[in-house]
Structures are given as C-alpha cells and as structure tokens.
Amino acid sequence: MENIMICNCMQVSVADIEKALHEGQQFGDVEKQFEKVQMVTHCSTGCGGCHDKVLDVISELMG
Ligand code: FES
Structure with a gap:
C-alpha cells in the first residue's frame, strides 16, 4: 500500500502523502491537510486527476 x-x-x-501529513500541525479538516500535503509534495498540481484519490488517502490516514 x-x-x-x-x-x-x-x-x-x-x-x-503520509510523511507530509505528519509534518507540522495536525489540526484542521481534510481540506486543510490536503493543502499542506500539496504544498510539501506538489501532488495534484499537474493534471489534477488525482485530487479525489489524494483526499481519500488523507482521510483514511487521518481516521
Ligand atoms: S496531478 Fe496528480 S495525477 Fe496528475
């Protein structure tokens, strides 16, 4: 996985994504965490097609 x-x-x-998620502050909702992960990894800054997949992974890792 x-x-x-x-x-x-x-x-x-x-x-x-997991590594980026554990950087810095952990508070906030999935969208906030998404912004952080995106800043660190630059994920979803290309075609954007992975946006929902990234969100899914983040909420899974947060939950
Ligand atoms: S931006 Fe993530 S797959 Fe294209």
Missing part, C-alpha cells in the same frame, strides 16, 4: 502511486504527474506515493 505504501508504494502505491497516487499522483502520477508528480510521482507522489501513499508513503509520501
């Missing part, structure tokens, strides 16, 4: 590629454009895997 860790090595599953979530964002092909920016080569961001589940593990990368």
Whole structure:
C-alpha cells in the first residue's frame, strides 16, 4: 500500500502523502491537510486527476 502511486504527474506515493501529513500541525479538516500535503509534495498540481484519490488517502490516514 505504501508504494502505491497516487499522483502520477508528480510521482507522489501513499508513503509520501503520509510523511507530509505528519509534518507540522495536525489540526484542521481534510481540506486543510490536503493543502499542506500539496504544498510539501506538489501532488495534484499537474493534471489534477488525482485530487479525489489524494483526499481519500488523507482521510483514511487521518481516521
Ligand atoms: S495525477 Fe496528480 S496531478 Fe496528475
């Protein structure tokens, strides 16, 4: 699961998202965490097609 590629454009895997998620402050909702993960990994800044997948992974990791 860790090595599953979530964002092909920016080569961001589940593990990368998990790492970014644990950086900095943990409060906030999924959208806030998404912004943080995006800032760190640049996921979903290419075609944008992975947006929902990234959100899914974040909410799964948060829950
Ligand atoms: S797959 Fe993530 S931006 Fe294209």
